[in-house]
Amino acid sequence: MRRLPVFLVVDVSESMAGDNLRSLQEGMERLIRSLRTDPYALETVHLSVIAFAGRAKTLSPLVELVAFYPPRLPLGSGTSIGGALEHLMNEIDRNIKRSSAEQKGDFRPLVFLMTDGKSTDDMDPALLRWKQNYANRVNLVAVGIGQYADLQGLSNITENMLRIEAATEQEFKRFIDWISASVSSQSRSVSVGEPSKVNLAKTDDSIMKKIDSIAQATAVDEDFVIVSGKCQTNKLPYLMKYEKMQQDVATRDFRVDASFYNLVGVYAAERDFEELSDPRVNARTIHSDALLGAPGCPHCGAPIAFAMCSCGQVFCVKGTGMATCPGCNRDINMSQSEGGFDVTRGRG
Ligand SMILES: [Zn+2]
Ligand SMILES: [Zn+2]
Structure with a gap:
């Protein structure tokens, strides 16, 4: 046949x-x-x-x-x-x-x-x-x-x-x-x-x-930002997806055009995420202040999925206090940060 x-x-x-x-x-x-x-x-x-x-x-x-x-x-x-x-x-x-x-x-x-x-x-x-x-x-x-x-x-x-x-x-x-x-x-x-x-x-x-x-x-420019993190509890990856909203920010004194990104969802990925991923380091970054909405961890339910280690790893935490970065295994004392930080955007 x-x-x-x-x-x-x-x-x-x-x-x-x-x-x-x-x-x-x-x-x-x-x-x-x-x-x-x-x-x-x-x-x-x-x-x-x-x-x-x-x-x-x-x-x-x-x-x-x-x-x-x-x-x-x-x-x-x-x-x-x-x-x-x-x-x-x-x-x-x-x-x-x-x-x-x-x-x-x-x-x-x-x-x-x-x-x-x-x-x-x-x-x-x-x-x-x-x-x-x-x-x-x-x-x-x-x-x-x-x-x-x-x-x-x-x-x-x-x-x-x-x-x-x-x-x-x-x-x-x-x-x-x-x-x-x-x-x-x-x-x-x-x-x-x-x-x-x-x-x-x-x-x-x-x-x-x-x-x-x-x-x-040809496509129109992508209007998504995707940030990947790792669960502190089970070490599995997850993705936070943000969509651009175009808006004028008006203050009392001036108007600026600014891009903000609204949270669309957070998705659990599995162990094979790495296997299918491009091993090259991604250099595109975005400032965390432009990302609106903070999800919890889809794996362990920790309320904050958007904590960041100085090594660049985004991970989940249950709150302030001691945490272990799932990227570099360092123990860090988590405190509320003021200035926001730059995070790496996903590739595709
Ligand atoms: Zn977690
Ligand atoms: Zn780290």
Whole structure:
């Protein structure tokens, strides 16, 4: 039986924390449920899930639909699209059977690459390798999630680019249904002969926009600040996400334009956060005074998630008094600080 390999390459960078990641997690389950009702898909589709942030990792190796179980999506730091492509190409090399004189290999793989940000690595080497060896035998669909997704780099390796504005759960479900319909339609068309072009389902114009030009592929500037910390109790990472609010600050004497960031949420990450993160140190900093809202720790429930050690580590504390920094293991006497401090922003 010839297989139709389908790869979901999913951005799990910090900015995905919260609703987007949960929607994707639920979306995978919805996708599987729906594809399993399609006899053509059941016959041919094999599915793999690759997650990427600063680094990429295969969460589910290529397996037939009936044996597929949706993996838990992790979180990481950074958005290394070049790294994700390299990883995908290695997986294709390892897993895809090519046709030869003796045997028919797998059908042309179908890849959905989903990202909500801008690549933080140099994509050129990966793009070159893709163009030389993969472009003509893999169908890649690039999907930008939200207005901050920058697909410009991918515009010269695929003409299939979409942006979704999936603001609500309902809209996200429709997007997942579109992926499902596209996989079904492709599995049907390979069953009657190998098409040269991918047969995607008709896009749902109310939530998806087909991107035809490079200008459309460019993103607006990101308006999030993400700060990662570590729980003092269980040493696990967590992310605090802030969204920009533009406002004029008027005092009695003058007006200034200032950017403040409001707390959106705080999210627990797991031990594999480091594994998926870009090991390079991030130099972008923001002053803590610009961040409004102080969450508690999502791991241990300590009321202050935003304490900082002189080593730069952000961590959780229960209040003033002695604490141990989970970054450098130093004992520190926590007191209320006056001047605020500079914290490092996340990468992606
Ligand atoms: Zn904690
Ligand atoms: Zn420290």
